[in-house]
Amino acid sequence: MSNTVLHKANERGHANHGWLNSHHTFSFGGYYNPNAMNFGALRVLNDDVVSGGMGFGRHPHDNMEIISIPLEGDLEHKDSMGNTAIIREGDIQAMSAGTGIYHSEQNAHENQAVKFLQIWIYPNQKNVEPRYDQLTLNLEDRHNRLQQVLSPNKDDAGIWIYQNAWFHMGKFDKGVSTDYAIKGGKNNGVYAFVLKGDVSINCQQLNTRDGFGIWGVDSISITADTDAEFLLMEVPMIF
Template identity: 60%
Template sequence: MKTVTHNANTRGHANHGWLDSHHSFSFANYYNPERIHFGALRVLNDDIVKGGNGFGSHPHDNMEIVSIPLKGALEHKDTTGRHEIIKTNDVQIMSAGSGITHSEYNASKTDPVNFLQIWVFPKVKNIAPRYEQKTFDPAARENKFQVVVSPEQNSEAVYINQDAWFSLGTLKKEFTTSYDVKRQGNGVYVFVLSGEVTVNGQKLNTRDGLGVSETESLSITANADAEVLLLDVPMM
C-alpha cells in the first residue's frame, strides 16, 4: 500500500478578492512538482466565489470536469446550449471532449458560493462535448457512501468518461466502515469535507486529503461527525 498526505494547510492558495481558492494539486500560479496529480485526478480546487462574481466564458478540451456545490448555487452556461443552476446536493459533470466553452457564476448577487472543482483525465479523447447534472438525496449517504459519479451508463450517478467513481458519505461519530476499491489498479483520494476521520490508521481533519493506492480496500472511522468525499480513480 502506498499513501500520500496533503494536509489542508499545505494546499496552494490564491485569493483574488472575488475568488478565494485552495488547490490540492498544482493549478494556475500554484506549482508543486510533488503535487501534479493523483493518478487520473488532475485538479481538486476548493473555491469560494463572492456574490455577483464568477468565471467568464473560457475554453476546455479533453478533460472531465465535475462541480460539487457545498454551499450556495452556481449558474452554468456553455456552448452546448445548456443554461443551468447547480445547487447544494447537485453534482454536475462536463465532458470537455473535442472542445467546449463555458462560464460559471455565483447564482446569488449577495451570498458566497463554495464548490469543489474537480478535473479528471478522460479515458477516451476528443469525444463530443456533453453535460449532465443530477440531484442526490443527502439521507442516502448517512453512514454509507453514495456514488454520485460513475463510468456505468444509466446508473443513478452522473456518467464520467473514465474508470472513476466519486462517492459522498456523511458519517456519525464512532461509525466504522470499509470501502472496497471499485477497479483493480485504481487508487482512492480521500478528501474530508468536514469533521475528523481515521483512514487505514491515519487521522485526517477538515479539508485534509489522503491518496491511497496499491490496496483493495480502506478502513474508515469517524472520530467526530464527518463528511467525506472518495475519489476512486485509475493510477494511470
C-alpha cells in the same frame, strides 16, 4: 504493498483574487508543486469560494472530465452546448469537454458566497463529443453510508464520465465505520477529501479539508472520529 500520500489542508496552494478564494490540492494556475501534480487520473481538486455576483467568465476546455460539487449556495452554469442551469448544494455536475467547449460559472446571488469543489479528471477517450450531465442527489442516502455519486457506467447510480472512476460521499456520525472496496481493479487508488470533521482512513488521521491518497490495496477502512463529511474519489493510477 500499499502507497500513500497526505496533503494537509494548510499546505495546499492558495490564491485569493478578491472575488475568488481558492485552495488547490494539486498544481494549478500560479501554484506549482512538483510533488503535487496529480493523483493518478485526478488532475485538479480546487476548493473554491466565489463572492456574490461574481464568477468565472466564458473560457475553454478540451479533453478533460470536469466535475463540480456545490457545497453551499447556488452556481449558474452556461455553456456552448446551449445548457443554462443552476447547481446547488446536493447536486453534482459533470462535463466531458472532449473536442472542446466554452462555459462560464457565476454566483447566482449578489449577497452570499457560493462554495464548490472543481475537479478535473483525465479521460480515457480523447476527442469525444462534448456532453453535459447534472443530477440532484438524495442527501439522506449518504447518512452513515457511502453514496455513489459518479461512475463510468451510464446505467449506474450517480452521473457518469469517460474514465474508470467512482466517487462516493459520506456524512457519518461520530464513531461510525465502514469499508470501501476498490471497484476498478489493482491499477486504481482512492483519494479521500474531508469536507468537515475528523476521519481516520487505514489509521491515518485526517481533519477538515485534508486530502489522503492510497493505492496498492483492495479496500480501505474508514472511521468518523467526529461527525464528519467526506468525498472518496477512486481513479486509475495508470491511465
